[in-house]
Amino acid sequence: QSVLTxxxxxSGTPGQRVTISCSGSSSNIxxxxxxxxxxxxxxxxxxxxxxxxxxxxxxxxxxxxxxSGTSASLAISGLxxxxxxxxxxxxxxxxxxxxxxxxxxxxTVL
Amino acid sequence: EVQVVESGGGLVQxxxxxxxxxxxxxxxxxxxxxxxxxxxxxxxxEWISCSRGGSGTLHYADSVKGRFILSRDNAxxxxxxxxxxxxxEDTAVYYCARDINFLAFDVWGPGTMVTVSS
Numbered sequence: 001q002s003v004l005t006x007x008x009x010x011s012g013t014p015g016q017r018v019t020i021s022c023s024g025s026s027s028n029i030x031x032x033x034x035x036x037x038x039x040x041x042x043x044x045x046x047x048x049x050x051x052x053x054x055x056x057x058x059x060x061x062x063x064x065x066x067x068s069g070t071s072a073s074l075a076i077s078g079l080x081x082x083x084x085x086x087x088x089x090x091x092x093x094x095x096x097x098x099x100x101x102x103x104x105x106x107x108t109v110l
Numbered sequence: 111e112v113q114v115v116e117s118g119g120g121l122v123q124x125x126x127x128x129x130x131x132x133x134x135x136x137x138x139x140x141x142x143x144x145x146x147x148x149x150x151x152x153x154x155x156e157w158i159s160c161s162r163g164g165s166g167t168l169h170y171a172d173s174v175k176g177r178f179i180l181s182r183d184n185a186x187x188x189x190x191x192x193x194x195x196x197x198x199e200d201t202a203v204y205y206c207a208r209d210i211n212f213l214a215f216d217v218w219g220p221g222t223m224v225t226v227s228s
Contacts, residue, residue: 002154035213035214035215044205044219045147045215050211050216098171099145099213104154
């Protein structure tokens with residue numbers, strides 16, 4: 001069980017906006033930046049958002065990230081069928097010098 | 111092309127050892143942190159270790175501390191993961207990844223499968 005809590009599942013229809021939450025504590029999200037990954041089963045993860053709200057080059061602006069206090073969110077607008085994947089938040093924990101991933105959220109596009 | 115590629119996975123018995131390698135190309139290896147992340151069947155991603163860019167400082171997850179050892183060779187642009195005292199729960203796809211910030215991995219390898227079973 002991860003110290004970063006994500007809902008196990010989320011869903012939406014094409015064109016809809018969905019958000020995925022990541023809840024932590026003052027020792028992880030509260031004191032460091034949050035990153036988000038997309039993983040299609042059988043493939044390597046892909047970085048979607050880093051430093052809370054920065055998009056790497058090539059990531060569509062449909063994907064956005066935010067952080068407030070000890071929680072963070074990933075929003076996907078204009079949902080596409082190819083967005084169906086697992087999504088993970090990730091944070092470095094300075095006090096322990098370890099990295100942690102959330103448990104993951106399986107997004108289904110109905 | 112910027113890339114990292116893992117090798118060395120396979121089938122090993124419980125209690126055995128295996129050495130994974132991560133070969134990098136297309137970027138200045140020494141300045142980047144390089145991490146290992148694994149995904150066990152049916153489970154989520156798990157960060158397991160890193161070698162910081164510059165200093166090369168090593169960090170490990172509690173689940174592997176004392177059993178797994180990193181060794182970095184900047185001249186060869188490679189990072190090896192020596193895995194000892196392997197357990198069934200170490201069965202996973204192991205990924206090598208370059209970081210651009212703490213836990214922000216912008217380049218990933220295709221992964222290598224490690225199966226611990228008798």
